[in-house]
Amino acid sequence: MTSSSAASLHNPYFSQNSGQKDIWSLINETAAAAQAESGKPIVNLGQGFFSYSPPDFAIQAVNQTIEKAQFNQYAHARGNPNLLNQLAKLYTEELGRDVSTDNLQITTGANEGIFSIFFGFLTGGDEVIVFEPFFDQYIPNIEMTGAKVKYVELKYPSKFDSQNVSGDDWEVDWEGLENSISDKTKIIVINTPHNPIGKVFNEEELTRIGQLAIKHNIILVSDEVYENLYYLPKFPRPANLPNLPELAERTLTVGSAGKSFAATGWRVGWVHGPKDLIPYVTAAHTRICFSTPAPLQQSVAEAFVKASTNNYFETVRKQYLKKYEIFQLVFDDLGLPYTTAQGGYFLLVNxxxxxxxxxxxxxxxxxxxxxxxxxxxxxxIKEIGVVGIPPTEFLTTEKRIDLQFVKMIMF
Known part of the structure; x- marks a missing residue:
């Protein structure tokens, strides 16, 4: 078989979505080339992964776990029982109601968890509503199932042209949301805290979205990978709304050990939700990768035990608030507006x-x-030696106009 005839056997989806470097490769390769050319260090605020190690107690857990024979073999497809039990305990406390291991599925990172949700529930012709700007992985994950993406704006706040704004200023296009719903709509996806804006959806917004999901029998997928990095008095969750408790019956929430413990390379995530929906996530996960790395699941379980006694997450939040104070002063001095982050580790600068x-x-x-x-x-990158991410990568083609923003990632 010639190379040309072999190439004709490709999946057309990847052909029509290829030809350009992905954003991360393009920006980071540009940064590396600039550093080599100038001989001066580049400050990478767009790298997308932590520049420091996980906490000592998490590293210690890995070192101890890897020496135990049982944790070096396949884990159960549902997940390590110790991790499932720890997460059940955690979310029972967080949500104020009983969460059992039947409500949980361990996945190989949060992205695979979201992928498993889409493959567990979507077929060709279904529609999924995604808020724009969006995390770029959502789109191919949806389209590869044969489903169609419907985009709804988080509306650009006009005052951002000249002054700082907050996540609340990025408002949902409510008319656009209602108009996007059809009898084909299967899922609505939200991301809170939001990448790249740093917005935390408030209770009023979650309630309005939830009411539409209930009215039209739609599943709500809540990507909460930054659930431990919020800077408000409390973190509203669609699965825990006091004025709309029935929304929990159709909400699938995604979490991440990588984001929680600064260990994105461990690839341990999870989905929690109603026990009548979780089996479909499990079925898809089993076909996609069967199971998640066993020693790292056990290490995450032990890390959660330790984090529950040493105020780890509260300490990290305080550290990030201090980092934001310092980071924002730079742009205050330069007179450049930014969106004050309510969560995550991003700063969207105008x-x-x-x-x-x-x-x-x-x-x-x-x-x-x-x-x-x-x-x-x-x-x-070339003139200042600072790396940021162009946010039009998080917009549909028709919205990629003359925006002059950069997303800075702060670690």
Whole structure:
């Protein structure tokens, strides 16, 4: 078989969605090349992974677990019983109601958990509502099932042109949401705290979304991978709304040990929700990867035990609040507006006041993106030595206009 005839056997989905480097490769390779060329260090605020190690107690758990024979073999497809029990205990306390292991499925990272939800419930012709900006992985995960994405805006706050805003200023397009619902709508996806805005959906917003999900018999998927990085007095969850308790019966919530313990390479996540919905997630997960790395599941279980006694998550939140104070002062001094984060570790900064030289030279792979934020990100790397992520990557093509923003990731 020739290479050309073999190439004709490809999946057309990947053909139509290929040809360009992914955002992470493009930006990080640009940063590496700039550092090599200049000989000066580049400050990477767009890398998407932690620059420091997990806490000592989590590392210790890994070292001890790896020496035990039983944790070096396949884990059960549902998950390590110790981790399932720890998460059941955690969410029983968090949600104020009994959560059993029947309400949980361990997955190989949060992304595989979301992927398993989509493959467990979607078929060709179904529709999924996603709020825009969106985490980029949602879209191919949905489309590969044959389902269609319907986009609803988190509306750009006009005052962001000249002043700082909060997550609450990024309002749901409620008319757009209602108009997007049809008899084909199977799932609504939310991300709270939101990447890249840093918005935490408030109780009023979650209630309105939940009421629509109940009215139209829709599953709500709540991506809460940053659940331990919130900076408000409390973290509202759609599965725990005091004024809409019935929403919990149709909510699947996604969590992440990687984000919780600064260990994204461990690839341990989970889905929790109604016990009549979890089996479909389990069935898809079993076919996708069968089971999640056994020693790391046990290590996460032990890390949660320790974190419950040493105030680890509260300490980390305080550390991030202090980091934000320092980080935001830079942009206050520069007079550049930003969205004050309510959660996560992002800062969405408006660089519209910065005028790039008209004759600045950009490589073809930057020019091919056709949006100002890619030019801005390239210029910041080359001239200032700071890496950020162009947020148009989190928008549909028709919304990729002359935005002059960069998402900074703070670790």
């Amino acid at each position: 660089f519209a006041k910065l005028k790039l030289p008209d004759d600045y030279q950009y490589p073809p792979e930057i020019l091919s993106r056709k949006t100002n934020d890619f030019k801005l990100a390239y210029w910041l």
